[in-house]
Amino acid sequence: MIRLLAAERLKMKGTWIPILLFLGPIGLILAMMVDFGLRKEYLLQQNTDNWTVLIGEASMLLPLMILLGATLLASLLAEMEHQASAWKHTLALPLSRFKIYGSKGIQLIGLLIIVAILLVLSFAFLWFWIDLGKPVPWDQFLKAGFYPVLAVLPVAMLQLWLSIIIRNQALPIFIGVVCSLFGGIHTKWLPWAYPINAIPIDSLEKNNPAFWVPVGIGLGLLLLILGALDFSRREVKGG
Amino acid sequence: MSNLIQTINLTRRYGKQIVVKDLNLEVKQGEVYGFLGPNGAGKTTTIRMLLGLIRPTFGEVKLFGKPLNNHRREVLWRVGALVESPSYYGHLTGRENLEVTRRLLGLPRERIDEVLSLVRLTKAADKKVKKYSLGMKQRLGIASALLGKPDLLILDEPTNGLDPAGIQEIREFIMDLPKQYGISVLVSSHLLSEMEQMATQVGIIHQGKLIFQGSITTLQKKSRPRIRFGVGDPREAQHVLQSRGWQVSLQEGELWIDGLDRNATAQIVECLVKEHFSVYRVEEVKPSLEEIFLRLTGKEESL
Numbered sequence: 279m280i281r282l283l284a285a286e287r288l289k290m291k292g293t294w295i296p297i298l299l300f301l302g303p304i305g306l307i308l309a310m311m312v313d314f315g316l317r318k319e320y321l322l323q324q325n326t327d328n329w330t331v332l333i334g335e336a337s338m339l340l341p342l343m344i345l346l347g348a349t350l351l352a353s354l355l356a357e358m359e360h361q362a363s364a365w366k367h368t369l370a371l372p373l374s375r376f377k378i379y380g381s382k383g384i385q386l387i388g389l390l391i392i393v394a395i396l397l398v399l400s401f402a403f404l405w406f407w408i409d410l411g412k413p414v415p416w417d418q419f420l421k422a423g424f425y426p427v428l429a430v431l432p433v434a435m436l437q438l439w440l441s442i443i444i445r446n447q448a449l450p451i452f453i454g455v456v457c458s459l460f461g462g463i464h465t466k467w468l469p470w471a472y473p474i475n476a477i478p479i480d481s482l483e484k485n486n487p488a489f490w491v492p493v494g495i496g497l498g499l500l501l502l503i504l505g506a507l508d509f510s511r512r513e514v515k516g517g
Numbered sequence: 518m519s520n521l522i523q524t525i526n527l528t529r530r531y532g533k534q535i536v537v538k539d540l541n542l543e544v545k546q547g548e549v550y551g552f553l554g555p556n557g558a559g560k561t562t563t564i565r566m567l568l569g570l571i572r573p574t575f576g577e578v579k580l581f582g583k584p585l586n587n588h589r590r591e592v593l594w595r596v597g598a599l600v601e602s603p604s605y606y607g608h609l610t611g612r613e614n615l616e617v618t619r620r621l622l623g624l625p626r627e628r629i630d631e632v633l634s635l636v637r638l639t640k641a642a643d644k645k646v647k648k649y650s651l652g653m654k655q656r657l658g659i660a661s662a663l664l665g666k667p668d669l670l671i672l673d674e675p676t677n678g679l680d681p682a683g684i685q686e687i688r689e690f691i692m693d694l695p696k697q698y699g700i701s702v703l704v705s706s707h708l709l710s711e712m713e714q715m716a717t718q719v720g721i722i723h724q725g726k727l728i729f730q731g732s733i734t735t736l737q738k739k740s741r742p743r744i745r746f747g748v749g750d751p752r753e754a755q756h757v758l759q760s761r762g763w764q765v766s767l768q769e770g771e772l773w774i775d776g777l778d779r780n781a782t783a784q785i786v787e788c789l790v791k792e793h794f795s796v797y798r799v800e801e802v803k804p805s806l807e808e809i810f811l812r813l814t815g816k817e818e819s820l
Binding site (some may be wrong): 281282284288289291292295339358361362363364366367369370371372373374382387496513 | 567568569570571572589590591593594596598600601602603606607608609613616617618620621622623647649658661665720
């Protein structure tokens with residue numbers, strides 16, 4: 279498995295994937311800088327603490343950004359193989375197909391964890407840039423970065439499976455975008471609602487990270503395994 | 518030595534269409550086995566089944582004497598393959614592409630330089646593969662297939678789309694593999710002329726069925742030679758011979774008769790001389806493999 283992941287790392291070289299990882303966090307920072315730059319006084323006069331204000335503002339953007347990011351990353355990881363016509367080569371090697379798919383999934387989880395770390399740093403940067411005072415809620419930064427990202431795992435694994443089994447990436451991306459926009463609106467039970475469910479903020483009624491983060495991780499891993507099992511028994515007719 | 522590849526009644530259906538039917542291939546050690554057939558005859562489908570990429574509807578594949586379906590990973594360690602168009606990551610260099618496969622298989626680093634020099638890509642190793650010519654990409658694919666030091670190389674149309682110089686290069690390379698490195702080869706093609714020079718054994722597949730399997734020389738013996746007569750006044754001579762019951766055709770001013778033995782040839786010469794035709798040439802013409810192939814497949818269109 280380590281060998282497979284080492285190969286995955288090399289394949290990313292010179293692609294858009296590393297840049298894409300920074301795009302979301304940078305977008306979040308810029309949006310918040312504008313938001314707080316324009317109406318800091320108004321925002322901070324609300325009857326809550328400064329962290330709740332910041333995460334409250336960020337939660338307008340963060341879930342959608344993470345959902346779309348996961349969709350795009352999954353598609354890029356799969357498209358790389360489609361474009362290279364690599365499946366027929368890789369799958370004719372003496373390797374376990376379950377592990378080949380698994381390494382893609384673990385690679386995607388790894389990339390999302392990098393996004394989570396960048397988000398933690400973004401919150402810290404914003405805290406100091408907006409000058410929200412002391413004490414600095416480091417533990418909240420960690421939760422705000424990691425919780426929604428861990429909760430996106432089911433969607434990420436679903437998108438990975440779609441992007442791998444469908445050659446033309448327009449379709450999985452379309453499905454991903456539409457579901458990201460509308461999939462979480464009317465219910466909290468569909469996976470597209472998990473990232474917002476998992477944002478650590480008290481003022482949003484349905485939020486409950488203690489429940490939704492484990493559900494996200496559990497369902498994500500289950501979908502990864504199911505995807506790998508399905509992939510193992512598929513035939514390789516195209517590239 | 519037993520068969521490196523053996524298929525037993527290998528059959529594959531797509532929907533209602535039978536693409537490969539009751540195929541019994543036998544590829545032995547030390548051979549370059551030419552797997553021949555027109556486009557759409559079932560070559561790629563067969564090769565995909567040999568590599569376990571798709572499953573047979575019926576029948577079995579054995580590699581190195583072991584059934585593929587429950588020894589897939591074990592036997593594939595001894596197989597290198599290039600299926601149809603080459604697989605490559607265009608944004609990586611040739612060396613990096615090989616490094617991906619090397620990491621997947623956990624092979625020693627030195628193998629990369631070894632296979633690069635085998636296919637003469639050492640100089641272009643650090644160029645991005647999207648800038649490679651088709652021939653170079655094809656050679657990179659072969660290098661990648663050789664990475665794991667296989668005993669058997671399976672190449673699907675490795676010369677497809679190459680210019681004559683590229684074809685010649687790949688052909689010579691393949692011919693050397695059994696002698697120099699002890700690697701047996703199965704190579705598919707729709708061009709018989711290509712096989713004539715590099716294959717020791719051929720299997721011809723047509724509409725999913727194996728219509729011939731054996732050595733090139735056996736294939737040539739399958740059809741009788743024709744005798745060509747150069748005579749003065751061929752039209753009149755044709756009449757005379759036809760009136761005596763011979764099947765004679767007239768092509769470009771010369772007479773052609775199929776399947777004559779020595780005796781019959783002598784009789785015809787005697788007859789012509791007695792009728793005072795001047796006989797200035799009697800020649801045996803072996804049909805080209807292309808003609809044999811056409812006759813076997815009954816197909817006149819491009820192969």
